[in-house]
Amino acid sequence: MTATPATPHLVFAPPVNLSGHGHYLHWGFVQISAANIVMIALIGAVFLAALFLPFPKPKGRDGK
Amino acid sequence: MSRRAHAEPDPYSFGSRPYDLVKEFVIALVAVVVLTVVLAAAFSSPDVKAMTIAAWATNDPGDFTTTALAELDSSSTTAGYGPPYNSAAQGQKLGPLAIAKTAGVTHPIDTVDAFVLKPLASVPQNPEVVAAIGAWNSANDDQHAAWTSAYSTALGKAGGDPTKVTPGTYGPVPLMLAQLLNQAQAGSLEGQLMSENGFYHSDYTLPLMFLADGSDLAAEAQTQHLTGTQWGMMNEVGNFPGQPWLAPYTFWYQISPYKTSGNGDALVWGTMGLVGAVLVFVPFIPGLRSVPRLVPVYRLIWREHYRKQKRAAEG
Amino acid sequence: MTDLIETTTLPEPTPDPEPAGGWTGALRRRIFETMPPEQLLPDTQPAYVASWIYVFGVLTLTAFLTVVGTGTVLALKGAAWWHVSGTGHYVNSLHLWSVELFMTFMSVHLIAKFFMAAWRGKRALTWITGVIALGASAFTALTGYLVQQNFDSQWIATQAKDGLNSIGVGAYFNPMDFGQMLIWHVALLPLVVSVIVVLHILLVRRRGVVPPLPVRARDEADTPAPEVRA
Numbered sequence: 001m002t003a004t005p006a007t008p009h010l011v012f013a014p015p016v017n018l019s020g021h022g023h024y025l026h027w028g029f030v031q032i033s034a035a036n037i038v039m040i041a042l043i044g045a046v047f048l049a050a051l052f053l054p055f056p057k058p059k060g061r062d063g064k
Numbered sequence: 065m066s067r068r069a070h071a072e073p074d075p076y077s078f079g080s081r082p083y084d085l086v087k088e089f090v091i092a093l094v095a096v097v098v099l100t101v102v103l104a105a106a107f108s109s110p111d112v113k114a115m116t117i118a119a120w121a122t123n124d125p126g127d128f129t130t131t132a133l134a135e136l137d138s139s140s141t142t143a144g145y146g147p148p149y150n151s152a153a154q155g156q157k158l159g160p161l162a163i164a165k166t167a168g169v170t171h172p173i174d175t176v177d178a179f180v181l182k183p184l185a186s187v188p189q190n191p192e193v194v195a196a197i198g199a200w201n202s203a204n205d206d207q208h209a210a211w212t213s214a215y216s217t218a219l220g221k222a223g224g225d226p227t228k229v230t231p232g233t234y235g236p237v238p239l240m241l242a243q244l245l246n247q248a249q250a251g252s253l254e255g256q257l258m259s260e261n262g263f264y265h266s267d268y269t270l271p272l273m274f275l276a277d278g279s280d281l282a283a284e285a286q287t288q289h290l291t292g293t294q295w296g297m298m299n300e301v302g303n304f305p306g307q308p309w310l311a312p313y314t315f316w317y318q319i320s321p322y323k324t325s326g327n328g329d330a331l332v333w334g335t336m337g338l339v340g341a342v343l344v345f346v347p348f349i350p351g352l353r354s355v356p357r358l359v360p361v362y363r364l365i366w367r368e369h370y371r372k373q374k375r376a377a378e379g
Numbered sequence: 380m381t382d383l384i385e386t387t388t389l390p391e392p393t394p395d396p397e398p399a400g401g402w403t404g405a406l407r408r409r410i411f412e413t414m415p416p417e418q419l420l421p422d423t424q425p426a427y428v429a430s431w432i433y434v435f436g437v438l439t440l441t442a443f444l445t446v447v448g449t450g451t452v453l454a455l456k457g458a459a460w461w462h463v464s465g466t467g468h469y470v471n472s473l474h475l476w477s478v479e480l481f482m483t484f485m486s487v488h489l490i491a492k493f494f495m496a497a498w499r500g501k502r503a504l505t506w507i508t509g510v511i512a513l514g515a516s517a518f519t520a521l522t523g524y525l526v527q528q529n530f531d532s533q534w535i536a537t538q539a540k541d542g543l544n545s546i547g548v549g550a551y552f553n554p555m556d557f558g559q560m561l562i563w564h565v566a567l568l569p570l571v572v573s574v575i576v577v578l579h580i581l582l583v584r585r586r587g588v589v590p591p592l593p594v595r596a597r598d599e600a601d602t603p604a605p606e607v608r609a
Binding site for chain 2: 427445462471477493499520527537548556587592
């Protein structure tokens, strides 16, 4: 029997409770948490958005 | 095809636009602070309580006793670690370089003394325990080994439960370890281990090494997906995001030779040192520094500029 | 009236075989020659800076400042505060999520600067200081994990020690030594990272934003080519 520490000790419960059992994806010898996949996907999404979103042109000038 | 580096044009040779640097900074700062406030309110942060030696000893007295015995007979991980704790092993090598050994034993730990004898000596004991400690101190190494070896075998046969050990010739060992268990369960062992360094303590090496020599810390880490074979370095407890940027570091531990080598840690650090050096010196590495020209992300970034240049050339 | 203007006009600086001001004057001249105020805080930018990808530098910087700010609040009440106070826990959450934002923005900034080959035109040191800042930040984050004083800290300390010991670093840098780790995390490393970040930004200001890659990979000088193909 393991000496399991208490569940995370929070004074208030946040709207999104991330303290439950972690979700993990397995692919061959690769194991990655759902949370980390979300982070990586967000980094990719932000990068692509920054590349593709139109940038405001300077008002009344053609910037030359 | 590599090209010789040549001077880049002046940044303003393509024209300029008015731009408020400080306003951009302020807007970015406000946006980041607002985002942080919202994320922190929505998700909070993890705080799984530390595992105490008292909890370990109370919930798993068998594992505690087995670990304490391993410290006493110098068979624990700490006892056989090598530098910087002792000279029981050589330490890892990076190729021919024995860096760990060269750095030396800077934080000496004698497990018999540190984890068993000193804690027992730090509190008043009843006459039986005093006699047991005296018997241990006056015996020689061969006698020590005989007692601990016999008790280790018996404890193994009893499934790690000291209450189920069959009678045998174990000397003072069972009584010493039972008293150590009492002290641990009462909650005083951490303080005793810490105060070996004096009145003020901020170095948790002894209690942490002792805990890590047992199985329960690793068992909890396994539950939380934090162990090496679980890519644990990237992870955080629960469903919190961890450190995905450590993927390149923890990846090596999943494959041979890093996975199986006795010098695995040193090999990983050596590899990451190389990877880091490559990243630092990208501007000077032919081939690698040409990748941006081959993968045309830059065409997206500067599409307005290229369009203007084309119009100027045509117009 | 004209006389009045003439008497209040400062004389033109003339070349002097012995510059005035001693070391102070020499330092002042060196600073303003290297970094004229208009270059340090310009109010124009090159026309080709026209993409959202360019905001990730300032987002990384402001996230870093938020990390330092929230960390400063945590420092006011000490390392154990967040375990016993709801407010303290919230400040700890602010610190955690500002770090997540910092690492996210820095990753995008790094990837973008790589694909822009932003080291061109004597900007290699800008790239190098950026990579060093990344490494120093990751190391600072490690010490942060180690001073949480919870299960995470216990596990990370006992694991990290093996890696560090294997290359001899553990003989001098002990992840299980809370006292050492706390001072590294709160004082030493933020100072180091800040110095690297300041150097990095000064280098960006010194060299200017890297011009676009020429569309055709030729050996001719990179002035705007007459026959540009998209």
